[in-house]
Amino acid sequence: MPATHPMMRIHRTTLELCTRKPIEIIDITRAAEDAVAGSGLKDGLLTLVSRHTTACLNINEQEERLMEDIETFLKRLAPKDGNYLHNLQPIDGRDNAHSHLLGLFMNTTETIPFSEGRLMLGRWQSIFFIELDGPRPERSVLMQATGI
Template sequence: MDSRIDHIELATTAPIQLIDITAEVRKRVQASGLRHGLVTLISNHTTARVNLNEHEEQLQQDMVTFLKRLVPRDGDYGHNIAPVDDRDNAHAHLLGLFANASESIPVADGGLLLGEWQSIFFVELDGPRAKRRVTVQLLGER
């Protein structure tokens, strides 16, 4: 069994943002030569997540609106009294409770086994940020 670690680096431009990283993940699977196995993606941040969902512009806006309503940025949060990095971002940490930090996707015949409407998203919850990272672990047979 082969194992490989790679990274996807990206920047975000909005407080809450969904970025489709499906093409980047496919590139890494193809470059690895992996034929059968598993790709695991993990956000390296406590205020950003990885998610499988449909890539449709209006739905993405609905998701952003939903997240903003679920945990408002201007709530009365203790974490904002003494933030670790001078960011009032308790809302982003709380939103993270409702999403996965990682996703695992099977690989067969060199391709991702995603459903017809599934795409892979990096979900920013505390943007904008100049540098974000997703770790990509590829395991399997070439």
């Protein structure tokens, strides 16, 4: 008798965010865990997608001083007051070339496996939404769980 395989399913949700600082690091681990729990899936992959060119996703350690170090590092890497051609004719009136340049070194997607309905993150890992061009009243992260 041939083996049967459970049908692959997809569950999508969107996390809506409002940012308050020019560079802001927001821990979205709980929202990602809730997305998996709400999907009803036990095993699969959770893919997170930032729908912005100046806001990214990252997996790192949640530690207060490290968060400050990351923000300081980003500000030094591409200073807001740099001489950037993009700022001569900004599309939306924002001098945000530095934000786009920082985005070159970061991810707009992260994919994390889950098993038994739980994300398979390491002990010190958290998921962060990183605003590079805030404050912004509307930001979003698509969260798609695919699995069985």
